[in-house]
Amino acid sequence: MKKYTGILLFLAMISEADMIFSQYPVYRIYPSVSNQIEPFIVRHPLNPQIMFASAYTIYLNFRSEGIYVSTDGGINWRGTDTCNGAPINGGHGGDPGPIIDKDGRFIITHQGGAVAGMYANYSTNQGLTWSNNYPILTGDQDKGAPATDDAIASPYYGRTYLAWTRFSTPFPIVLSYTSNGGVNWSSIIQVNNSFGGNRSFGPSIGVTPSGKVITVWASSIPVSPFIEDYIGVGISTDGGSNWSVSENAIDINGIRTTALSPWTIRANSFPVIDVDKTGGARNGWIYVATSSKNLAPAGSDPDIILYRSTNDGVSWSSGVRVNQDPMNNGRNQFFPAVRVDEDGGLNIVYYDNRNSVDSVDVYLSRSLDGGTTWSDHRITGQKFRPQAVSGALGAGNMGDNLGLTSGNGKLYPVWMANYTGLFQTWCANIDYATIGIQQISSETPKTFSLNQNFPNPFNPATTINFNLVKNGYTSLKIFNSAGKLVKILAEQNLNSGSYSVKWDASNEPSGIYFYTLETAGLKESRKMILVK
16 A cells, blocks of 8 residues: 555455455445545446446545446446546545446546535546546535436437536526536536525436436525425426426425434435336336435434435325334434336435444335335444544534445445444445345245245244245235235245245234235235234
């Protein structure tokens, strides 16, 4: 390991020493001596082996954006804690926004300092070298959020967008775009005007399969700590030039604070967005996740809440509580990241202290039915205590987000944690085909069967075993006594063999339930009893 004044450059390979083993192997993607916070991760639109992650990096008084690259599906990573787009000292100040466009060009957007300008660099060699800083807009700017149009049918295919907050009255969301891989950026387009004195913060941006651009943001009350009151939605049908805006599309009660209890870290309810572009049954559905409390369906403590639109953002569903721990238990779920994987599964990762008052895990919640029902999965095998990061600007700043992408049948969440003393960027490579399902034998059984759950009656969890004699698409669903679907435990391709899956019914009422297994033209159902 070598030190350079103001510049840290390493080649990182995943080694056993950098892993924490849990249900999923957890590793640092780029071990270093810098703090790495606010991690994001994206994948190449056409090659899922290529991924680009970034973080806001801090070493003493030097700040930059980390450049972390994998070209083999997350097995190995290389990188640096310093974006080398000139000027290296100055002009780099965090809020990184990594993007890979349709041509494989890497783009990184970032601030020039604390709320100081919005800049971009591009790389034509997968992050080894970078163009000089491009000043998209100087002055007071904050929280850039990029997205690229990777829908081949879109008239704006290949265009990359960047939305952020102009940090002056009326605190609107503004946008710029590039149509040539970051060489030039458009003039600034104002998306909204804010309303009722509220301020617009924390945008997130997505693109539909037809090329419509959807931007969401938090509309916050104008008094510190600027608690989020609504989620605003902007829709553009002409590549970002003009916008149809609803300033109060979704009613929320945010969690923004500079001292989230029981810690003294800042937290927020900035929304995050993703769009289903799988071509499947829910193609084009838009999903937005945030943290909320004291407004149904959230409880009295911060919960992850999902909203969805099936008509390009014109109208939105009521909220669905994502995390499945008991309501009003005094535990916090915050900083969600959302991703629709290539098979249409809906995935949200977030920090969660359900297992400890003092420390957090990273949890994954996954839905196979477009966000109606959810299963929770603990990713991390080691907790950490949230705390403000030395050198990060702003009271209680531990960073404001996690990241999530997918490819190769896997999910790749990234998060910041101080397991090693420094806040570093960690990742897990999660095979989502086996989330929640354990194959207990690969030997082909003699007969197809669905076993009786055990224990039965049960409270609150039970285990279901089943045997498959053929490879094929398999579903395992749970219904209540009225025939209403309450949970999808499996809906995916499985090989022949014996399997086990656990159902936690903590949030379901006592009663009789039925579970049904279907595969390869075969079907079997059984009854079970939940007694609380």
